[in-house]
Amino acid sequence: MNSIAPELIWAIWLLPLAAFAVIIPLVRPFPGKAEPASYFSIGAVGSSFILSCWLLISVWGAEGRQILVNGPTWLNIAGGPLFNFNLLLDPLSAVMLLVVTAVSFMVQIYSRAYMHSDPSYRRYFAYISLFTASMLGLIMSANLLFTFMFWELVGLSSYLLIGFWFHRPSAIAAAKKAFLITRIGDVGFLAALLLLYSNAGTLDILTLNSSAVTAVLSGSVLTLAALGLFLGAVGKSGQFPLHTWLPDAMEGPTPVSALIHAATMVAAGVFLVGRMFPLFEAAPYALTVVGIVGALTAVFAGTIGLVMKDIKRVLAYSTISQLGLMFLGLSVGGVWVGVFFLFNHAFFKALLFLGAGSINHATGTFDMREMGGLRRRMPWTCVCFTIAALSLAGIWPLAGFFSKEEVLAAALAQQPVLFAFAILTTFLTAFYIFRVVFMVFAGEYRGSQRLHESPKTMLIPMIILAIPAIASGWLNANGGFEGLFEGHVTHSFWEGIFGLLTHPLAWISLGAAGLGILIAYVMYIKVWIKPDRIKGELHPVYAIITHKYWMDDLYENLIAKSLLYRGVFRAAQWIDRVVIDGAANALTSITKVFANRASHSQNGALQLYAFVGITGALIIALVVLLI
Amino acid sequence: MSLNYLSIIVFLPLMAAIALALLPRMPLKLVKYIATGAASTVLALSVYLFCIFDRNASGMQFEEIYSWIPALSANYHLGVDGISLPLVVLTALLGLVAVLVSWKSENRARELFIWLLVLESSILGVFCSLNLLLFFIFWEIEVIPVYFLISIWGSGNKRSSALKYVIFTLAGSALMLVGIICMYFVTGTLDMVALEPAHGALATIAAPAMSTAPIFFMLLAGFAVKLPVVPLHSWQPDTYTDAPVAVNILLSGALAKMGGYGIIRLCVSLFPESSQRFAPIMLTLAVISIIYGGILALRQTNLKRLVAYSSLSHMGFVLLGIFALGQTALIGASLQMVSHGLITSLLFITAGIVIDNTNQPNMAKLGGLARQMPVTAAFFVLAGLGALGLPSTSGFAAEFTVFLGSFSSSAVDGIKWFTAVALLGVVLAAVYILWTIQRVFYGPAQASFDSVRDAGKLQRIYCGLLIALIFVIGICPTILTSVIQNSAAVIVSLVGG
């Protein structure tokens, strides 16, 4: 199997871009069926998926497990900066390519049915192709500048897709919020870029990483740059301070949430930290900050997930929490731990969202209080959803368990404090996901719709995604995944799928997950502990959590509206109107005042004229004679 | 020197204007064709010059010198270099777009085209002239066409804002005149090329930095009014809001660039040591313009006024790029001037279409227009993305080069803090652009705007042209930077950038 040709590597990125370019002119109310648009888009992403598989194999075979492809120059100033858009393919980007293309392929097939009746069908597929193209570009670029450029294009396509139904005010407000908050993160990214360029003279990822290792860049510069990059990652992956946009991003169509806000875009942050890992490692304190923020977000989002009524909001907070774990894994275990978690998470989280989509397709709502007892009418969705839930909770044979174990093992070895956070998150995850499963599928149907199973074109992608949800963990059963990244396998005692059971740590995490499921079972199936009673007793805590720790209100109402818009900006407008315009008008009015006073002196009296004339002459005479 | 292109480029629109003025009984259609013909030939010529421009030479090209006023030893000296050629092409393009924009106007159309052509001629004159007196004459000629254009074809309280514009510009150029006079009697020559320190005119008179400082500031005042820079900008919002769209394009697209070009050509390259000494002050003003413009854009309810303040914020980037005194920063500043010209013109055109078709300038009452005016909405969104500096648009290419150049320039100490604060401008831009798109185009479609017409066929052509240019420059900025870089290197070498 010879290695992939450079042109084909370019094709991975160019195909979805071509699909976007073909569909976008047809977007306007163009006669003819809307259907062919999806064929272009799905065909493009499908072939990219195949090429990515081929690329993964050829990267594994390539010497140093790395392929470099030179590309066109973007900016070339004599004696100044020179930026070429080259491609860098290594295990990290190959795996990410595989994830993005696979999930995007599944979601696009799923969306053909889901978006079937939507009038702007073509516009949807155009935006999805644009997103896929920019995401692939982000992963493959070898220069940090082009990573930044695609980073912002990904932000744009997420804006367009969240605000896809632009006639709904809430969707557009959510889209604007998403773009702005990620933009704040991007400013950090841009600042890091400038810092790196002014100190290292280049933005090429390989040279930066090597210069970080060989201490060409050092000390505070490195930390600032690393924290800047991490701020960008926090913005894009919705970590603690900049997370409020992700739950609102659920306003977009569900396949969009599945693709962008579960599997791929939000993982861009993790990818960026992974891509610049040597830089993070060399920078003092950088990785500890990453770890702390990750752990904090994991627990924080986990608690909120417990009280959400809307199924997509629960999944959104679950994504934030799992991303927290990924960052934690990165900080303690190294690149491959974080990426392995990301790899598994992408599949089962996408499946959960598609499941939620098919539930919505049937019940017409996302509010779990109007669901229940769907297992009878929607068996396939129930099975897939439960598999994904088990995998998310980290139950043994499924993928989630393996990646969570790696993170827990690494956390236990490095930072026991983070390990405690991780175990608490495992418990919370299991609890809220099975609260959803039991509220949705168990008990009697509380809604009024005529329930029906989703059409085949929606079920098939879910079933296909269920397979990696189960099996993707086994890749690393005997260190396969780690071998791909590090080239050598460190711990040998995880031999085989069953090998893990021999290790006490596995039992601790299984116990925590089991406890979570048990409590969910007790509260929502058996109803021994009625949820309302708990709400009563722990009222203050419950109130804080349901208001999402007042973070949303803090940002929107306090900071944005009252502090800035009505405070500082109104003062600036007042200054502009009164001080600056006032000064200009004052100048003209002063001249007018002088003009009026001077013109009144001209009252037509002859004596005055003669008098003024003579005295003027005498004054001049005096001046000449005396001085 | 074979065929003096520059004189043709500068005076062709003027000749067309005079022809239109002297033949009053010409049918309106013919008037329009003559005007468009003149504008497009000028554009074609300037693009031709752009192609045959020698990218490696750094001095002036296509030079023309004829003796003009022997008494002042002032000669008619035209020439273009890397900094001014892109601006000439930009002005020619915007001149053509301005003529096309006012294609459908009926009210005194002949005079409208006459004044537009005179205005275009004067701006081209400023960019091409290399003699201080000639530069000043072209600089002041544009006052009257703008005054007439705004006060006859404007809207709102057009008369007072037109007068405000004239008084501000005249005040600025009055100071500039005194500066030019002082330079004349200190050095004895009015020729810009001869005045450049490389040729030693200014340096030889042993003019210590202190004595050239007042001249430096007087010249700077004139350009700062035009750019505009924050304290001297109070004319800009009123004038941009009340001007007709065609004038908006030339005003914000080309006239504002005269300020930037003047600072580069006169202040920085002729007074290197003064510009280095006073760079921190100007950088503070630049950063204030960026943030202040962004903040005030947020507070506006009138659509055109918002675009005016966004233009103030973007010109702050130009000032930042210029006074960072680095080669990359200067290239970024010229790139930003060209890209801002394209982006703001498109914003004004689309805003103009929205306001004309719905005759409702107040954004609070607009909403959900994307359903009724999809094409205009698409153009406005694309222009907005360019304005907030989305990669692959010229806005990003320019802003990134400015940031890169200023952050890593060694000429001015403390430059890193100025750039860091300027970064916030990027966020502010995103805020007010997206909020405008949300208030004007998205949201539930309003019944009252159902009968609203969308962009006409001609409007789509030139909007499409502008969009294409924005993305071409964004995707491959080397088209422009290859032309600019040598001249920027020469200018910056004097300052040791």
Next chain:
Amino acid sequence: MNLDMLRPEICLAVTAVAVIAVDLFCRIKWLVNITSVAGLLASICMALLLIGNSEQSIGNGLFILDNYAIYFKLLFLGIALLVILASTDYVKRLPKLHGEFHALLLTATLGAMLTAAAHDIIAMLLSIELTAISLYALVAMLKNTKSNESAVKYILLGAVNSAVLLFGLALIFGFSGSTSFTTIAAAVSTIQVGNIADHAGLLFGLVLTLAGFAFKIAAVPFHMWAPDVYEGAPTPITLFLSTVSKIAGLSILMRFMLTAFIQTDSLINNLGIILAIVSALTMTAGNLIAITQHNIKRLLAYSSIAQSGYMLIVVAVAAIGLHSAASISNLLYYLVAFAIAEVAVFSVIIIASRNADMDDISDYAGLAKRSPLLACAMTLGLLSLMGLPPLAGFMGKFFVFSQAAQNGLLWLVLIAVVNSVISAYYYLKIVRTIWMDAPASADAVKTSLAPKLALLISCTGILLLGILPALLNKAAEWGSFLALWN
């Protein structure tokens, strides 16, 4: 007494008499115009013929014929010609005084020409009085209350001014012993900073003479008469007053300053400073008061005062820089540019008010629609007065300002520049009413050929001198050679 040197003046006198005769004997009124125009043209040709020969004094020192004098003669004749051409329709409003109007106008021009050539106190006084008296009569020609009031004011203040001037000249004669400028110059040269006290009389005489001239130029302390007289007088006469009479005053002031008072730098120096202050005051007062006016003639009166402020800059520079030829050539250039612009603006008013007085700015609303030629001429004239670049006014100002800046009067240049910005306000107020307001009546303004010709000449002059100043530059340099000694 070789009279052939005074051929242009004699020809003009003969024309004046001929005009009265023609008016007396034949019914056809426009014949009067023809004769006066023909006379003027003949006189211009004679003056052109004089250019060749070298400087000569006429009437053993009374008058002198040098480039400076010829330049001004040509200038006065040109302006007079344009005034008469412009007022061919206007004159119909004074049916009986047709001939007298032309005759007096010619005598006034004659007086101005002689003033420019005067080289002796008595000759100077005679020619100044000749112009003044002819103008006293002309101002009162409209026979309405406003015209009479302004005539009386002009006469009384003119008389006061003549008294002051006479007293000054008498003192100078007394102390210097002779009436010819050259001997006065010798007497003045003995004044040193130390012995100012014992030359008090001579200095006091000098100051009073300057005050006399300042009245003619309407400089600040003596400008009070100008607005009322300009407003009341018939418009052609206002034009004549603000151009010929003012330029005559300036010409004799320059000659007096540069020939009679060339010595004692220290003395001249602080006189220069005083002149600079007077010029600054004149500019600012003229511009400021003009803002509040809504009567167009009164507004143009103040603008004319402001313009004389700019001219006085050159006089101040000449006083400080002491007879540098360049300073005079700038003044000569500026005077031509100023004169043409005034002619353009005033002839439009003359044409517009051919039957009824059109004095208020609002009467000119929408002039562009009614008659584009008038509107363009008026706009060009106003913008040239404002100093907008492509026009003659800007070139004149640029030369004057750069000259002043070179001689250390930078502060005066700054004030002048600020003043020109203030002036933009009221000039544009008129331009705005012409181009943007809706016209009161839709009928076009009828203009016969002659006024159109005057307009065309002045407009081309404005544009030509603005774009190609080199032509007039050489002439101005040629004209700046005064006969200093002989």
